[in-house]
Amino acid sequence: MRYLATYDLMETVRNTNQWLGATAQAIGEYPMFALAPNPMFKMLSAWGEVTERSFARMVAKPDWGIYTVVGADGRDHVVNVKKVIERPFGDLIHFEVAGRKTKERKILIVAPMSGHYATLLRSTVASLLPDAEVYITDWHNARDIPVSKGKFDIEDYTLYVVDFMKELGPDTNVVAVCQPAPLVLAATAYLADIDPEAQPQTLTLIGGPIDPDAAATDVTDFGDRVTMGYLEKTAIQRVGFKYAGVGRSVYPGLLQLTSFMTMNAEKHAKAFSDQIMAVARGEAGDHDKHNKFYDEYLAVMDMTAEFYLTTVERIFKEREIAKNEFVVAGRKVDIGKITDVAVMTVEGSKDDISAPGQCLAALDLCTGLPDEKKNHHLEDGAGHYGIFAGKSWRNNIRPFVLNFMDQHAGEHAAQASKKKAAKTKPALKAV
Known part of the structure; x- marks a missing residue:
């Protein structure tokens, strides 16, 4: 470089x-x-x-630091972090609460891959754990992944999310925080086409750039201003000899951290x-x-070069999700095919990363979804961090999200069960 x-x-x-x-x-x-x-x-x-x-x-992965949770019986229950699915670029993990009856609510949090570890959502997980079975995507640092494991771009990310959704089943409530919101929306639409019974029952998108052009920010302005060739030459580096991913092309976490810091340098x-x-x-x-x-x-992590570059090019520049033109593994994704998954968007009025309007655009894309399955919440006075981990999340947004999940609990799962039964009946008759 x-x-x-x-x-x-x-x-x-x-x-x-x-x-x-x-x-x-x-x-x-x-x-x-x-x-x-x-x-x-x-x-x-x-x-x-x-x-x-x-x-x-800057080079240490933080620990989850969630050791116990208070149960309905008033006792402290030990929390064990269990891997449900292990993959080269990210795992699906479950916060298993020992000695507690399994909660009816099942929540999958899709963490962002934008320079920080999934532990950035520690407080989000801790706030949901008393009331739900919580799962989260734990993305790996690209510097630690050998080149032999291959590439990882936004299509691979989407397919990872698809597999995680399939694993957890149709009674899952998915919460996408920031960067993954457009890709999680695409993953749900992808399932609606190939395996509709595997879709989650609710989808909550928090502060994500579904349509970056809906409201300008420094982030979207950067995406419009910089050419892909310039970005590849100036931002992409190869991992050094100190790490297992030596030779892999990455967007270094230290560069991303520098960008974060300069946005609010005085603060x-x-x-x-x-x-x-x-x-x-x-x-x-x-x-x-x-x-x-x-x-x-x-505590920052490296992203694979192909993930970073395809995110800038296809999400921010070409706006493939916003235009409903996204393609995964050669299959065009039609967001309009989402018909029975309740979708809610959450935004903060003072969000300077994903400004109000960017996430709300998801509801307009869900043309096949009835209005009663759509919801939106704009948190007045909340910034980007506050809508998923701050005071606004704890006091206002979290209860709103849980109520939304409960309101639509069982609807999609019941329909999925009926469809699955209908598919198996002809096979049984043939036998």
């Missing part, structure tokens, strides 16, 4: 900053300097602590300067608000 540092050089810069932070902290905390009551040493140590922690988190700069002062004063904690947020925010 040209114009940017190589993958190994970027990792070297990150590693050097981590080392500088650790060194500064060690020097600032050297016992001898305690004899000199100079605040410079406390500031040096505080800067080092914050710097070392920040750069170390992030103030947050880190405030944290350094808090550490120097002895007021910071290992799990304080700053560390809790940035430990997750700074």
Whole structure:
């Protein structure tokens, strides 16, 4: 690649900053300097602590950290993370609650593959766990996947979601957060064509770019402004020798993180300067608000080059989902074929990534769906993060989503059961 540092050089810069932070902290905390009551040493140590922690988190996959959940009996039940399906580029995992009767609600959360791990939705999972059996897609870091495992683009992503839906059955409630919303909509339409009985009973799309042109943001403006050739030359790198995916073309998580940070540079700069002062004063904690947020925010993962480039080209530039022209494995997907899956869209009025109107476009595409199976919620004052993990989610959106699921519970599953029985009857008569 040209114009940017190589993958190994970027990792070297990150590693050097981590080392500088650790060194500064060690020097600032050297016992001898305690004899000199100079605040410079406390500031040096505080800067080092914050710097070392920040750069170390960039290459660490966070733990789910969900250990127990309170059951209806008032007891704490242990939560075990179980893999239901294992694939090279992502797994389907289940948060199994030990000693608790299986919940009737079954929820599949489709996590975004946009630079962060699925653990970004930890609070979303934790909020739903007391009331449902929760499953989630756990996408893998492309740097750790050998080249021998092949490619992974948006069509492969869609087919993964199709297989996960099939595994869980027609009584599943699917929730797609941000980036996967258009692909999950396409996966449902794909099933409506090839295996309608395997579709989920409800589909909730939260802050996703179904039609990026419906409302302009910095993200959509970037997609319109940059050519694919320029993007491939400047953003794509090959994984270095340190990782199992050596040689694989990826869009590095560190580049994505840089994009995230520059979008709100002043806000992030103030947050880190405030944290350094808090550490120097002895007021910071290992799990304080700053560390809790940035430990997750700074933990980034690489995306395969083909996934990143096809997302930009086919979702944002060509708008294949918005135009109902998306093709998966040679089969054209017709979103109008979704006829009995209840669909709801959720947006935040202050969302600066997927602005209001982008996700709502999904309902217009569902031409075969009756109005009583469509719903929309616009959360006033909520930003992008808030609509799936913040106060707005906890207080308003979550209850709204659960009510929507309950309202349509059993409808599609009952129809799927009847259709399946009708298909098997002729076979039985023939026997």
